[in-house]
Amino acid sequence: MRVPFSFLTEQFANPEPVFDKIREFLKRCDFTLGEDLTVFEGRYAKYCGTKHAIGVGSGTDAIFLSLRALGVKPGDEVISAPNSFIATTGAIVQAGARPVYVDVTEEMTLDVGKVEGAITEKTRAIVPVHWAGNPCDMEPLLALAKKYQLVVVEDACQALGAKLNGRPVGSMGDAGAFSTHPLKPLHVWGDGGVIVTNSDTLAVKLRLLRNHGLAGRDTVDSYGYNSRFDNLQAIVGNVVMDSLDATIDQRIAHAEKFDRALGDRKFFSCLRVPKRDVQKKHVFHLYQVYVQKRELLLGFLNRHGIEAKVHYPTPLHLQPAALGWGYSKGSFPLAENQSEFSITLPCHQYLKTEQVEFTIQKISEFYGL
Ligand SMILES: Cc1ncc(COP(=O)(O)O)c(C=O)c1O
The missing domain is CATH 3.40.640.10 (Type I PLP-dependent aspartate aminotransferase-like (Major domain))
Structure with a gap:
């Protein structure tokens, strides 16, 4: 798939x-x-x-x-x-x-x-x-x-x-x-x-x-x-x-499915879903989670046809263009942590539930769970 x-x-x-x-x-x-x-x-x-x-x-x-x-x-x-x-x-x-x-x-x-x-x-x-x-x-x-x-x-x-x-x-x-x-x-x-x-x-x-x-x-x-x-x-x-709300609702439905599955305690030591705030309606332009062994997981998912990505591997303050602003590695630990440990999973309105389930299954398989 x-x-x-x-x-x-x-x-x-x-x-x-x-x-x-x-x-x-x-x-x-x-x-x-x-x-x-x-x-x-x-x-x-x-x-x-x-x-x-x-x-x-x-x-x-x-x-x-x-x-x-x-x-x-x-x-x-x-x-x-x-x-x-x-x-x-x-x-x-x-x-x-x-x-x-x-x-x-x-x-x-x-x-x-x-x-x-x-x-x-x-x-x-x-x-x-x-x-x-x-x-x-x-x-x-x-x-x-x-x-x-x-x-x-x-x-x-x-x-x-x-x-x-x-x-x-x-x-x-x-x-x-x-x-x-x-x-x-x-x-x-x-x-x-x-x-x-x-x-x-x-x-x-x-x-x-x-x-x-x-x-x-x-x-x-x-x-x-x-x-x-x-x-x-x-x-x-x-x-x-005319179809905007349907698009947004579908993305949210996929994201909630991911959240329920990946938020399970069995993933505790290898994957973390960011905190969700009930006062916020998140529309999941990107679905990101923090993971261990990110590069290996990325390669594994890509080899199985799951086009996971990273947004973005280099934060803005560490880009060559930003040299003049005087920042360096360590200036913003959480943004750097996101660059190093987050992965973005496909979560768009054209995906079928089976594709979301397949992604979850492959992540479990990668971690031997
Ligand atoms: C967070 C953010 N800001 C600004 C922009 C710029 O939008 P545009 O590509 O329409 O210029 C984008 C585009 O992806 C974005 O993701």
């Missing part, structure tokens, strides 16, 4: 509903900031429980443009997590700021208890990452942000649909950034990103920034970028949104 990590061929196997809509669209041709985008943004904001959603060119741009619009400038410091995808740090650096890392918890999200110690006179923003689809502890983080007058941009690129005490991720900070990359549950046929916010002022600024700062056809209000969400992609997004 094969248990693939990628699901792109299945995901794009039935493009007809999208093609039908594209044929209709070609009679209108409003390619730039068109009608479908307006509909998509409205539905996205409703899904996240926010007043506004602004479509932009990518999830990376969603973080970068939010930071820019919130006044982050060269010389500022921005606190974030060292265990994210490079885009989180990339967006901070693109805004001209210096990334300041704070370690994560065993849950793999920012250790909020350590944030205050990293705040300096130059700190201007915090970018918590809802890593793997698991919400960060936003409440104490927002209290700190208020105390020190910092802005908060949630990196929710992996976490659409996740909730903390019933509140959707992305809706709690000043802005929430999402990605619609093909690997995300609400994907399009290429790159795209969305910013959600409850602030009218910020929404206006972001709409200007993503479109050259144009206040109208002939008036440039301030200098901006070309980072528009393509109207063609909004057509795709609107179709995909």
